[in-house]
Amino acid sequence: MALSPEEWVAVRLSLKVASVAALVSLPAAIGVAYALARGRFPGRAVLDGIVHLPLVLPPVVTGYLLLLTFGRRGPVGTALESCCGLVFSFRWTGAALAAGVMAFPLMVRAIRLSIEAVDRRLEEAAATLGANRVLVFATITLPLALPGVMAGLVLAFAKALGEFGATITFVSAIPGETQTLPAAIYAYTQAPGGDAGALRLSLVAIAIALVAVVASELLTRRALGAGRLS
Amino acid sequence: MITFAARHAQGDFVLDLAFMSEARLVALFGPSGSGKTTVLHIIAGLIRPREGKVVVAGEVLTDTAAGIFLPPHKRRLGYVFQDGRLFPHLTVRQNLLYGRWLAPRRVRFNSLGEIVDLLGLAPLLDRRPATLSGGEKQRVAIGRALLASPRALLMDEPLASLDEARKAETLPYIERLRDHSALPIVYVSHSAAEISRLTREVVRLEAGRAAPSPPRDTGRN
Numbered sequence: 001m002a003l004s005p006e007e008w009v010a011v012r013l014s015l016k017v018a019s020v021a022a023l024v025s026l027p028a029a030i031g032v033a034y035a036l037a038r039g040r041f042p043g044r045a046v047l048d049g050i051v052h053l054p055l056v057l058p059p060v061v062t063g064y065l066l067l068l069t070f071g072r073r074g075p076v077g078t079a080l081e082s083c084c085g086l087v088f089s090f091r092w093t094g095a096a097l098a099a100g101v102m103a104f105p106l107m108v109r110a111i112r113l114s115i116e117a118v119d120r121r122l123e124e125a126a127a128t129l130g131a132n133r134v135l136v137f138a139t140i141t142l143p144l145a146l147p148g149v150m151a152g153l154v155l156a157f158a159k160a161l162g163e164f165g166a167t168i169t170f171v172s173a174i175p176g177e178t179q180t181l182p183a184a185i186y187a188y189t190q191a192p193g194g195d196a197g198a199l200r201l202s203l204v205a206i207a208i209a210l211v212a213v214v215a216s217e218l219l220t221r222r223a224l225g226a227g228r229l230s
Numbered sequence: 231m232i233t234f235a236a237r238h239a240q241g242d243f244v245l246d247l248a249f250m251s252e253a254r255l256v257a258l259f260g261p262s263g264s265g266k267t268t269v270l271h272i273i274a275g276l277i278r279p280r281e282g283k284v285v286v287a288g289e290v291l292t293d294t295a296a297g298i299f300l301p302p303h304k305r306r307l308g309y310v311f312q313d314g315r316l317f318p319h320l321t322v323r324q325n326l327l328y329g330r331w332l333a334p335r336r337v338r339f340n341s342l343g344e345i346v347d348l349l350g351l352a353p354l355l356d357r358r359p360a361t362l363s364g365g366e367k368q369r370v371a372i373g374r375a376l377l378a379s380p381r382a383l384l385m386d387e388p389l390a391s392l393d394e395a396r397k398a399e400t401l402p403y404i405e406r407l408r409d410h411s412a413l414p415i416v417y418v419s420h421s422a423a424e425i426s427r428l429t430r431e432v433v434r435l436e437a438g439r440a441a442p443s444p445p446r447d448t449g450r451n
Binding site: 121122124125126127128129130131132135139140143144 | 274276301302303304305306307308309311313315317318319328329332333374375378
């Protein structure tokens with residue numbers, strides 16, 4: 001089962017898009033997960049709802065909203081282009097943005113669960129020893145939640161890898177730029193004689209997803225054990 | 231060395247207590263549910279009382295009337311929890327040094343070596359908390375609190391989770407602490423035997439209030 005050069009391009013692009021999507025959204029996901037797990041503030045339920053929105057909206061809607069805000073003529077897209085030269089529309093960066101947004105709820109959920117599993121009494125103990133909230137988070141909460149953070153990262157990577165609807169709506173499927181693995185598979189299924197190619201790429205997608213889900217599961221199990229008081 | 235007054239409600243439970251002590255070791259004695267741990271939490275700043283004032287070694291830590299409330303990390307009080315609460319991801323040495331590392335240099339009054347000797351911790355330093363016995367855990371917890379160079383020690387039933395043999399083994403360390411350090415200690419226990427061995431200065435608690443002292447304590451100043 002050898003992949004053609006064009007297929008390799010799609011696989012590599014997918015891996016790049018998914019890695020960037022997962023890594024760049026990680027700090028924000030940790031922040032939101034901590035706020036949802038430990039914070040008590042007005043609007044917490046609203047934040048929770050917004051974070052979960054991409055999970056329940058049709059992906060086309062998410063993609064369209066991204067197009068409206070981050071597209072060439074969108075308010076955020078225009079601002080980012082003039083200030084930092086960052087362009088999303090019809091670029092791989094846009095594919096990463098779409099994948100990141102779609103994967104965000106899963107990542108937040110995994111991290112939030114592992115933070116909630118950290119015994120708050122350990123955080124209290126650290127405070128009596130002189131650690132302020134930032135230090136308590138950095139030295140106690142985050143290290144104990146780390147396996148869950150890794151699980152969230154892997155899960156988000158897997159989800160980003162499979163993202164299709166929002167990506168194709170936002171940045172289309174330009175081979176070599178925005179045509180990720182799922183988009184390439186879809187293109188094969190629409191072309192006469194594309195069955196073999198579609199099957200080859202599907203097997204690649206299945207293999208990557210399987211590895212990611214198993215890794216995520218193993219890490220989550222470790223996370224739930226780590227935060228308990230010995 | 232400690233002045234405490236607080237009125238605080240938590241659900242159905244109401245704490246209404248005031249006491250003052252100049253003793254090296256003052257014991258809070260009472261049945262479970264009488265509010266002993268709540269008192270320690272208020273002293274440590276883990277609970278903000280509705281009304282109250284806490285002064286330790288001349289430092290006002292809480293004074294609701296004056297709007298003073300120091301957060302726990304600024305109080306420098308060594309809290310030894312009933313369940314130890316050692317950090318599971320750190321070694322014994324790292325646990326011991328956690329608070330020392332955070333204490334400003336000018337307030338440090340002890341070293342790792344001294345505390346390790348005092349509490350007999352040398353063989354444990356590279357181990358993880360999960361591998362320690364109950365008595366070892368409590369000694370590490372005491373050492374960790376001491377190494378933060380606290381103004382006072384708060385000990386919440388430090389022997390309650392230990393069997394008789396471990397109790398007998400750990401109690402002398404606490405007596406050593408009482409006699410050889412200038413630190414005021416607030417010691418919570420529901421064991422009369424433990425307390426009579428440690429101090430004559432006892433605050434008796436019953437359902438959140440000071441209980442009258444039994445006859446043998448009267449007539450003493």
